[in-house]
Amino acid sequence: MTDTTEPNPSGVDTPSEPDVETVSALEAAEHSAPQFVRWFREVAPYVHAFRGKTFVVAFGGELIQANALNALVQDLSLLSALGIRLVLVHGSRPQVNEQLRLKGYTQQFGRGLQPTDAAALECAKEAAGEIRLDIEAAFSQGLPNTPMSHAQIRVISGNFVTAKPLGVIDGVDYRHTGQVRKIDTDAMKAAIERGSIVVLSPLGFSPTGEAFSLAMEELATSVAVGLRAEKLIFITETPGVVDSEGNVDTELARLDADALLASGELDETTSFYLQHASRAVKRGVARAHVVPFSLDGVVLLEIFTHDGVGTMVVEDTLDDLRSATIDDVGAILRLIEPLEQDGTLVPRGRATIEREVENFSVLEHDGVIFGCATLNDYPADKMAEMACLIVHPEWQGTGEGDLLLRHMEARARAQGAKRLFVLTTRTAHWFIKRGFVQGGVSDLPKERQSAYNRQRNSLVFFKRL
Structure with a gap:
């Protein structure tokens, strides 16, 4: 059997040091394995x-x-x-x-x-x-x-x-x-x-x-x-x-x-x-x-x-997907109101929509607006919030929600945001399936934290752009 110790002046046997290359290989494996699993x-x-x-x-x-x-x-x-x-x-x-x-x-x-x-x-x-x-x-x-x-x-x-x-x-x-x-x-x-x-x-x-x-x-x-x-x-x-x-x-x-x-x-x-x-x-x-x-x-x-x-x-159909104008406020309200009534969305009112209409994008077909979403920018934190993502029930299931999401991601990215976040009470799974990860209120921009409605207890989800 090979001796794993070497004599020293004190007469006490000391375990030999592992080979440097072996240690480096082990350390590299320990470091790379989690990265490999995460990537896979x-x-x-x-x-x-x-x-x-x-x-x-x-x-x-x-x-x-x-x-x-x-x-x-x-x-x-x-x-x-x-x-x-x-x-x-x-x-x-x-x-x-x-x-x-x-x-x-x-x-x-x-x-x-x-x-x-x-x-x-x-x-x-x-x-x-x-x-x-x-x-x-x-x-x-x-x-x-x-x-x-x-x-x-x-x-x-x-x-x-x-x-x-x-x-x-x-x-x-x-x-x-x-x-x-x-x-x-x-x-x-x-x-x-x-x-x-x-x-x-x-x-x-x-x-x-x-x-x-x-x-x-x-x-x-x-x-x-x-x-x-x-x-x-x-x-x-x-x-x-x-x-x-x-x-x-x-x-x-x-x-x-x-x-x-x-x-x-x-x-x-x-x-x-x-x-x-x-x-x-x-x-x-x-x-x-x-x-x-x-x-x-x-x-x-x-x-x-x-x-x-x-x-x-x-093919981002910009003839159907466009920025909202003041003329679209009525149609946006008609989309939002049923979800406000059942508690899915926070009530906004016409005045709020009119004031923030430039933040909205709408989906339109043959003059009918059947989807919308809004984007609020927090440039100091390099974040943006997507809200009011709605597709009329008759058009759901055909990928229009994903089209709106991609468009809002592109808008947020163009504004310099590194992360997009949403607050939701009933559609968490939809966002999780599209790459969003749950976070906490403390992860929100300070400005948004102060406006967070704790009575609604909305879940917070983030997606890296």
């Missing part, structure tokens, strides 16, 4: 929400040039294991340009539509074939002690896309440049429902057997729309939409995105991707994202963290 619990709602949903993930040849393909495939295999249905659309612009250069052609492709001659089409075919094989090889990995261990993912490619020639525009013959005519969504759905990942190259085929070069961005948008995808994710060279202070704008309503595009303030690359993201959302895709491939694990970070790391475009 935090992502659980997203896992439940996205299982069985379809994501279209699109990336250009620039990602492959940056040697980021292998890491992306590992993350996508994890999404597939979690039950998310995946369609991949890859680009090949830099690879086509390299093929053209090596063959002595001067033509080079940039963003947007350009004519494709016969030589360029051949280069596009070669580049697409090489990239597709690289993707298939990456998904075929399965070495032990790697993220792909035990992964058995089937990758399917095929003639899912019917294309047509772009033709002659303003006197320019675009020759072998095409556009999407039809997507075989039934065949694609059958493949992804069996757990396979569909991989599409930026090529389409006509009923006459011709091949056409397609823009990856247009193809990905058409596929996402045709599949009614939950998400369209562009993995790009750009970090997303960056504001004047250098921060990424993590969420944009589609009409805000369109206004930003019209302003001409964005750089060419960001504008190009944001345009397609906006178009996808307008045509029925629930969410469209623009994220940078320079960030390791970007897809996981965008999907499984609250704010994400890129820019997400959503």
Whole structure:
């Protein structure tokens, strides 16, 4: 048996010190374990929400040039294991340009539509074939002690896309440049429902057997729309939409995105991707994202963290969801009064509503206001209070309450608030299901504490923005 002590001058045996590296490893484990468990619990709602949903993930040849393909495939295999249905659309612009250069052609492709001659089409075919094989090889990995261990993912490619020639525009013959005519969504759905990942190259085929070069961005948008995808994710060279202070704008309503595009303030690359993201959302895709491939694990970070790391475009129907005006006071009162009478809400009265009407947002359809909410700002504490969140009973259950909540969160965030809080007596579970955590009266801003009605004994819930 090995002695665990060493002699010392006093003649008393003293236990030897543990190895420094062992202590460091133990301390690191003790520190990281709670963090890991907390993170795993935090992502659980997203896992439940996205299982069985379809994501279209699109990336250009620039990602492959940056040697980021292998890491992306590992993350996508994890999404597939979690039950998310995946369609991949890859680009090949830099690879086509390299093929053209090596063959002595001067033509080079940039963003947007350009004519494709016969030589360029051949280069596009070669580049697409090489990239597709690289993707298939990456998904075929399965070495032990790697993220792909035990992964058995089937990758399917095929003639899912019917294309047509772009033709002659303003006197320019675009020759072998095409556009999407039809997507075989039934065949694609059958493949992804069996757990396979569909991989599409930026090529389409006509009923006459011709091949056409397609823009990856247009193809990905058409596929996402045709599949009614939950998400369209562009993995790009750009970090997303960056504001004047250098921060990424993590969420944009589609009409805000369109206004930003019209302003001409964005750089060419960001504008190009944001345009397609906006178009996808307008045509029925629930969410469209623009994220940078320079960030390791970007897809996981965008999907499984609250704010994400890129820019997400959503269809916030601002024609139906708008700031209230003095003309809306009567309709707001009609929404509020039944809940005031049964004690759900604190009575406010017309004078209070008129005085605070600029804090209200309303949901309107065909001239009928059927929902409202108000926001009170506490800038010194970087908090905001949401109150009077109401949806008319006939419209409840269709997601309008969530739409109002997202809108108020965006308003609070824009005002600089870091936390949103609500006081409620009867709807605690609704807020808990949407990420609110119970707090106490002492957690409220001092100003709000002094106005707290202790007779009502309302519960206080907070949500980090």
